[in-house]
Amino acid sequence: MANDKKNTKDKKPKFSPYWIYGILIAVFLGFQLFSNGSYQDGNQTTPSDFFRFLEDGDVEKVDIVKNTRVARVYLTKDAEAKEVHKNSKPTTLIPSSTKLPNYKFEFGDLQNFENRLNELTKDLTVKPVVTFDTETNDWGNLLMGILPFILLIGVWIFIMRRMSGGGAGGAGGQIFNIGKSKAKLFDQNTEVKTTFKDVAGLEGAKEEVQEIVDFLKFPEKYTTLGGKIPKGALLVGPPGTGKTLLARAVAGEAKVPFFSLSGSDFVEMFVGVGASRVRDLFKQAKEKSPSIIFIDEIDAIGRARGKNAMSGSNDERENTLNQLLTEMDGFGTNTNVIVIAATNRADILDKALMRAGRFDRQIFVDLPDVRERKEIFEVHLRPLKKAKDLDTDFLSKQTPGFSGADIANVCNEAALIAARNGKKAVDKQDFLDAVDRIIGGLEKKNKIITPSEKKAVAFHEAGHATVSWMLEHAAPLVKVTIVPRGRSLGAAWYLPEERLIVRPEQMLDEMCAALGGRAAEKVIFDKISTGALSDLEKVTKQARAMVTIYGLSDKIGNLTYYDSGQSEYGFTKPYSEQTAELIDKEISNIIEEQYQRAIKLLEDNKDKLTELAEVLLEKEVIFKDNLEKIFGKRDFEKEVRENLDK
Secondary structure: OHHHHHHHHHHOOOOOHHHHHHHHHHHHHHHHHHHHHOEOOOEEOOHHHHHHHHHOOOEEEEEEEOOOOEEEEEEOHHHHHOHHHOOOOOOEOOOOOOOOOOEEEEOOOHHHHHHHHHHHHOOOOOOOEEEEEOOOOHHHHHHHHHHHHHHHHHHHHHHHHHHHOOOOOOOOOOHHHOOOOOOEEEOOOOOOOOOHHHOOOOHHHHHHHHHHHHHHHOOHHHHOOOOOOOOEEEEEOOOOOOHHHHHHHHHHHHOOOEEEEEHHHHOOOOOOHHHHHHHHHHHHHHHOOOEEEEEEOOHHHHEOOOOOOOOOOOHHHHHHHHHHHHHHOOOOOOOOEEEEEEEOOHHHEOHHHHOOOOOOEEEEOOOOOHHHHHHHHHHHHOOOOEOOOOOHHHHHHOOOOOOHHHHHHHHHHHHHHHHHOOOOOEOHHHHHHHHHHHHHOOEOOOOOOOHHHHHHHHHHHHHHHHHHHHOOOOOOEEEEEOOOEOOEOOEEEEOOOOOOOOOHHHHHHHHHHHOHHHHHHHHHHOOOOHHHHHHHHHHHHHHHHHHHOOOOOOOOOOOOOOOOOOOOOOOOOOOOHHHHHHHHHHHHHHHHHHHHHHHHHHHHOHHHHHHHHHHHHHHOEEEHHHHHHHHOOOOOHHHHHHHHHO
16 A cells, blocks of 8 residues: 555646746736737728728728738628618627727728728718727737747756766766766676676686785685785786676675776866866765776876877876876875776886886686687687587697687687588588688689689699798798788788797798799789789798897897887887998898798799699699608698697
8 A cells, every 4th residue: 555655646746937938828828818819900801891991881980900900891780680680699708898800800001991981981971980009919029029038047046956866977968067977887686697607718817816806705704814905006018808808797796886987088178077087087986985996098198207199288188197096095185095007008107107006916817728719719609509510729839829819709709600501500610711711811812813813822722721831930931812801912821829928930931921922923923913922921020020120130249129018109119220221231131131031932833833833723722641742741830730739
């Protein structure tokens, strides 16, 4: 019964100030209505009937309204008694002290009407009274006069209510809330389903953030020993490695208020808004402490001060950063608020932001290795209908250098490819096709290519395959195709060894294999083409890195000209012009030496190169097995396989 009474009470209409506006409008409309229609102006008649009534002596008075060209006719008492006028007696809703007209009609030109009226009344014994009037509607004029002001006041009230109402950052961009934080709050009322079980790999990163979650859940475990929880944790790593996913898992596991926002949410065109939003964010977090603040892409506001290309344009961002620094470790810091941030550009962050006491921990979230990729595949394969014999170890080895986001994309693409082919389950070939699609692009089998161009592409790709097969440290071949993909006319897929350190002979072998395509064109056709652009770009970068970064050149020595702390806008070279000439010459010598090495290898195996190219022209796609038939097994294949299995 109590609930029924409560529901009945809730259903009652609530008072709204809009009711007052509606009543006022209704009153004005009512006055307008009654001023014009509170009585009848008389029955409608015609000028010819009026003139006939006039000749019969039935008209007592004629009231001519000049501005509306309407004439009101008042009959004599004797005329009202006649049968012809029995229906002309006026009726009214509101009593009136004045006599109401019996008839009304519209006339055309006023001068012609007057002339006709004078002509008919000059011979009458009792002439009717003729009056002229100009009719005005005072209430209507008043309403039309104040209506613009009513509309302006109404619009102003509406805008004020919109600006002062709603939560921070709500619809309409309320101007009074522009300095409020735009953080999205996740608490016990907001269900976050992501947990650490959904985050595959990242064991070290999970362990560190798990400690933060444990501290918030069981603070006594740490405080009894005198320990203090880190005030902040910075997640650093390449794009797609799972930094934001890890933060979502923290929100799902912590069971404390979790404020999530992006660094760009502090940026606004108005001065002082960013700092105001930082203050409001930490104020809300302290009110709900213990709590966690997660700032994604913190480099939007955390860029090192004074390193902006446009001097003078970064003051507002610096003010926001200064406020963030103060809130994280200032005079009145509340230790129950933990800040977690993520970025893939830690090198440009301000040093004051990175120091201990603000971000005590920097958690590096790197690209997954072969074991972690297997775990990530197992997570993303759960919702897929996969083939029973699908080997996740094989998939993890086929995707070196892939991030977690890339692996999720591979699984999705494989499912789409299987569905496109009408399969009931996603099998191994679908995943291989998905990897090819992501790395090389979509196949363009209908691309127009001449036989001579196709032959050149075949020998180019066969040159890559031959040289890589002959060299010990070159990546083992997986597949070669001359079917155009994306912007390339052909492609070769390799399975690179995942090395933690790289030696000079390994880099040189890779450069030689990359130059094998152009070398094959030179050996077979004695001509070269523009098809080696991507190969030349790759080897030039590698050679420059050997000389200027890693100190692997004997002539330059154990020097590096790479400065990790250098501004991204610094264009000055840290060496003289003579050294620059030496560097350029050394880079050219390294590349030329590997090019000549590739030419010699191909000349020594020209018949096998030609045989491989003919197979490629025939089948368009060849695999490792085809090379084994022509060249035999590699002498160092066993060592490579052992390294991959570790």
